[in-house]
Amino acid sequence: MTHSAPPFDGCSWLRAWNETWGAALDPQGFGGRLREARLARLIAAALRDSPLYARRSRGAVALADFAPVSKAELMHGFDDWATDRRITLAGAQAHLAGAGIADAWLGRYLLWTSSGTSGVPGLFVQDAASLAAYDAIEALRLRGSGAGVLGLWSVGRRCAYVGALGGPYAGHVAIERVRRLAPLGLAPRLELMSVLEPISGLVQRLQAFQPDVLITYPSCAAALALEQARGALRLRLDELWLGGEQLTPGQRGLVRSAFGCRLRNSYGASEFYSIAFECSHAQLHLNGDWVILEPVDARGRAAAGDAFSHGALLTNLANRTQPLLRYALPDRIRYAAAPCACGSAWPVIEVQGRCGDTLDLPGPEGRIRLLPLALETAIEEDAGVTQFQLLLRSDTRLELRLEAGAADAAAALARARRAVLAFLAGQGLRGVHVVCSRAAVRRQSGSGKLRRVVDARAPGAEAPVPA
Ligand SMILES: [Zn+2]
Structure with a gap:
């Protein structure tokens, strides 16, 4: 089978990197102006080119004029949702059935699916601009400002990814895309392992591979930390990247003491890959120039008070191809009242996300x-x-x-x-x-x-x- 290269656009990339770097110097001022300009362009594109939004949000001017929208509603109206009329559910499903992970669709899009936690699996279309934003956030914020472009590829490092590999899920697609885009000779040594494997099997494979960087979910990292603590696993990790689930204080303590390495934790979703990044003070900072996250009560109204919200409404400011405006996420969130001691002016959020038991x-x-x-x-x-x-x-x-x-x-x-x-x-x-x-x-x-x-x-x- 021939594979079309993953989507990449140099102009979008340079622009996203410049703006993401600049916004971090002045989150409230420059970052805020970027947010407002992106929101205005998103609203204009959605009302003009998405039949679904044009129909349900006729006459909307500001974000608050958009009624919250669910994944079920968007998936039901999939063919009217995107601003590119070539994007259809049948076309997307046919591509996923025949293409390799991270292959470009229609020459310019990346597709991934979400799990059905809320009852309906989602199918999300990423354009070059949104991918460039995720790349810039990942390299400049999640991995620290010193990482730079080469940091995105973890040049020369051995990376193990333990995740869900059974479908084109966001984490798997995103990591495969970055690997395939790395310039010749700069790609990291990447080993993919399924989280469905028994822990004992993962221990054996990780022990043999000896990664510098381990990328996985908090519950998996915690289970591996117990193996490391009892000596069955002997890894010398430089970094542990966590996401996809809520990291509990107990898990944090466990992986810290077992691996003793730098922890990079983030909060993301299939709907926006990098909603917040963790700072050196273990606080999650919202990428407020690229995403808007509103805490809401059970009836979709702005949540008041200090308690965790019932859910959250997400607006993706990076993707104007498949617009998400006030999209209902099941995660309970709250904003911290006090600024973070790390000095960053990006808002601090706390999240109660996935919470099954091991x-x-x-x-x-x-x-x-x-x-x-x-x-x-x-x-x-x-x-x-x-x-x-x-x-x-x-x-x-x-x-x-x-x-x-x-x-x-x-x-x-x-x-x-x-x-x-x-x-x-x-x-x-x-x-x-x-x-x-x-x-x-x-x-x-x-x-x-x-x-x-x-x-x-x-x-x-x-x-x-x-x-
Ligand atoms: Zn902080």
């Missing part, structure tokens, strides 16, 4: 840890089910539940059960029973969030009441 079970040769993200990915990919809950009731019993009113529930439960059993077998766990429950999933009170993997053994765990 399940620790007795295996034939010691404890086996099952990562929530790996279990969720296995069920989504193999069973096509997204709104489920998997409850660990005892060391040998898991219970599966579906959303109330799920279509064809018995068949979906049976598929999900087969997927879980296959996953457990792959991890070396054969004596665990998986029972299908007729009870519906129980969402968390207050946030309404669905924790999909729950350790319900521990007293006080937020387990649903047994049916």
Whole structure:
């Protein structure tokens, strides 16, 4: 198969790097002016060239005039959503079915998909301008201002990426694109490993590869940190890059003491790859020149007070091809009132994102840890089910539940059960029973969030009441 090179545009790139560098010198002034100019161009493009926005937001002038929009609504109206009329769902799906990871589509776009945490998988089109913005943010902010262009490619370093590889997910596509774009001889040694692999297998492969940089999710890093602490894994990492899940204080302490290396944590989404970057004081700073993030209550109104919001509305200022204006994200956020001690003027946010439990079970040769993200990915990919809950009731019993009113529930439960059993077998766990429950999933009170993997053994765990 021939592969078309990943999209890249030198003009967009130079401009994004200059502006991103300049905005960091004066976030409130120059950064704020960039934000307003980008927002005005985005609104004009959406109302002029996106039939979907033109229809639902007729007469809108300011951002507040746009009603919040959900992933389900945008996916339903996919062919009317983009500002390039060649972008259709059928065309995008045909490209994904036939192309390699990070191949350009229509000569200029990159496609990636999101998981179905909120019930509907998303399909996102990245244009050259948004990719240039992500590159600039990643090199200049996430990796520190000294990293520069060469830092983007981690020249000469050995990088291991442990993530979801079963589909064209944002993290996998983005890392593959950067690798393929690296000038000859400057590409990092990159090893991709699936997060669905048993931890013991990951330990062996990482030990053999000996990466300088490990890129993964916090729950996976924490599981590997335990292996490092007990001597089964012996890595000498320069850096650990984390994203895709919320990093808890417990995980932070664990990976810090086990690996003793520099931690680079970020908060992103398939809808905007680099929403916030962590500073040296372990605070997340919003990339306020490229993205707008509004905390909202359950009815989509501006959230008041110091508490975490019900959700957030995201506006992507970098991408005018597939516009996202006040797009509903399920993440609970809040803005810190005080400025960060690091001196950066970018706003500090706290995020409560994904929050499944890591399940620790007795295996034939010691404890086996099952990562929530790996279990969720296995069920989504193999069973096509997204709104489920998997409850660990005892060391040998898991219970599966579906959303109330799920279509064809018995068949979906049976598929999900087969997927879980296959996953457990792959991890070396054969004596665990998986029972299908007729009870519906129980969402968390207050946030309404669905924790999909729950350790319900521990007293006080937020387990649903047994049916
Ligand atoms: Zn800071």
